[in-house]
Amino acid sequence: MEGNKKYVQESEVIMTEMVLPNDTNTLNNLMGGKLMHWMDVVAAIAAQRHSNSIVVTASVDNISFRNPIALGNVVTLQSQVTRAFTTSMEVYIEVSAEDIPVNKKYASHRAFFTFVAVDKEGKPIKVPELIPVGNKQEELYAGALRRRQLRLILANRMDPKDATELKSLFDLDGVNKK
Template sequence: MPQPKRASESHTIMTEMVLPNDTNTLNNLMGGRLLHFMDIVAAIAAQKHSNRIVVTASVDNVSFAEPIKLGNIVTMKAQVTRAFNSSMEVFIEVWAEDIPAGIRVSTNSAYYTFVAVDQSGRPIEVPPVIAETDDEKARYESALRRRQLRLVLAGRMKPQEATELRALLVGE
């Protein structure tokens, strides 16, 4: 088993400016473009943690709370929350900033899951995560519930097998 790594070692910040080619007809950042940015920053965090090539396995619900306007600066922060065998959950936070107006707003957050793979594309074991701060510990503790919910929704786990969700899913 690989040596455990601190969650903070995967911390990644990415910044982009919203340009005309990134926007829809309302001059807002297209949702698909934002998802693209989020996938990149999350993949970098997963690579930092695993020191491996990673592939996106799933994306949790992404709600678009605030529009991101043409000319805004988009800042995304990503960090691995927990690792399971070959997969890693990554939490991403997104802010939009209108620098001339001095306005910065939180626009999105999401969890992405990545799988580390070897040169042949086969899953490979990743280091466990060491959570240190209160936020890291809270996300680490709740990661197993999110993982089991993802697996149940994907049909890869029976609700009865979801030990962390049993009471919610099967009424125990």
């Protein structure tokens, strides 16, 4: 760690679970709510590692259920902080499933969660800056500001005109000039 900075790998978490009968729906697939619970846990641990504090979930981006995860499959959840802002952190989660008897592993879900670091009274506290290393980490880091601005706009907490990172995507200045 450099001063009040941390590297992405310092926040990395890998969690493995097996889908048991109590975790499934009537089709014998992992219930979506159970998976979201596991995703929240693995992401919170990454945010805690980065901030060295208590964290609370602030938002969850879209979770697409691309592939069902069957009873008996092994689920691996990997998370890491992608960017730290003043008191909040974006965490990226990748989920894969594995059918061990048939030797098949596949990507299942991805999502971004946002956490806020808080003190014991629940008041937001500052978090260390994040240092990305390598192409994938730098790409996730750069995209985090665009995703954050979009989240804030959708929550009516930011005026679209102030979304500097999104202006080029939507050419907001060009639209206003016509």
